[in-house]
Amino acid sequence: MVSKIEPYKGIAATYDEIRPSYPEKLIEDIITKTGISLGDRLLEIGPGTGKATIQFADKGFSVHGIELGEDMAAILRNKCKQYEKVTVDVVPFEQWTGVDNEEYDMIYCAQAFHWLDPKIKYEKCHKLLKDGGYLVLFWYNPCDDDSLKAKERQNKINTIVKKYVSISFVKNENSRRREHDGVYKEDERLKEIENSSLFTLVEKIEYLLETRNNSDEYLKVMKTVPAFASILDGLDDMCISNMNNEIKEVINEYGGYVSSFLNFSLYITKKVS
Template identity: 30%
Template sequence: MRVTFDSAAAIYQDARPDYPAELYSDLLAVTGVKPPAHLLEVGCGPGKATLPLARLGFRITAVELGAALAAEARRRLGAFADVSVVASSFESWAPPAGARFDLLYAATAWKWVDPEVKYAKAAALLAEGGHLAVWNADHAMPADFDPFFTEIQKAYEEIGEGHDGPWPGPPPEEQPDPMAAEFEASGRFKVVGTKLYVWALRYTADDYLALLDTFSGHIAMEPDKRAYLYREIRRLLAARPDGRLTRHWSAVLTVGRRR
């Protein structure tokens, strides 16, 4: 499934949400890294989390599995001479001899890396006292979430793609940080900071369907199922006065220091 994103290279950057500016401020405060420190990004996509740090003056080596996504990232990051994009999986990437990084980070990508490889390789590539930081952008269901997402569940169930588990899921503040335990269990990183961010965005039907076209499950969905689902989304939103929905997002920043 991790290779499906490459087919969405042209729309990914604009369709996916930007991460909160506060997240980057907190990342730098916790890690203490300052330009021109050398950062390594795993799974940069088209540069969603690369651009904000490149603009601050960091040197960045970004590794991206998808060839089309890597090409899009190079196009968007072309103005930054200290940023390089490598088309490779993180697992098979061979860094330059002696390369060491001050911070390795992954935004909505770390879960796709082989668990037998990622922590050992990350630790080996970090300088003494270096940090690993990961975060995701997930669908959040706070108490005031948009009822559209309950209404559309019927369509998902009809095509055999219903929500796994109770609906709705727990609100973001009640969900544990899954990465913190994973960091510690690796034996290679000590967690030094975690923080939750929640925000909301409004979407037209076109914007929301473009977003869904960047999700692995929807990309891989059978065309007939996807067409039916998208018709139902348009039908439900057309019945609203402004034709829009509100989707809440959450991200948990987890930062670990190399042991």
């Protein structure tokens, strides 16, 4: 039987270094539109290295995180030493049993809800929330540059990756990294929420953030994408080094950086009693 290792195992530090935090306006909108106060209990599903956790903790909120990955949780715990009101359990959310039937005022999940079992996640969140509580979900997806030069650059990068996979990739059938690109077709996320019949959408808000990465930063970003990390898992160090150098040459040939926009989508939903 093929086992699925944690998607960010071994790459958590790079993830924490290169992945963006969330727009401050997004966090402020959550607080304003849900009306949560500092005395309320927040449950975070999949906090990772604490990008969103820190943004709420800095404002004085109590947050209990449920994190699957040991590597991610180690960084999260270290970052949250100064926040007495932040606690973390390392366990899959589907298996987490909670403490003394505690109910939460808000459950939120940043960039991770797509990893969870759809047959469990909505029902479990519904049970964990107080009446009138909120389930808040947010993600970002890249809006890549669709100019001719950008497409040419990406095609060249794809060709380089395929070349090294074809000549050097070694499959490990006993251990594969869990993969999910997090991308949904036009509002499948909303359809999933509605189909649960357990939550009603209060508001959906979108935010746009421009990013600009040089060749080294681009490679770090790609390393934190589980699907690409799985490719790296199957290559030896020399192949990875050679592939990276070829990708850098292409990026430098096209101006030395990769520019794109990140589209953040925030879904504020309320528990149906």
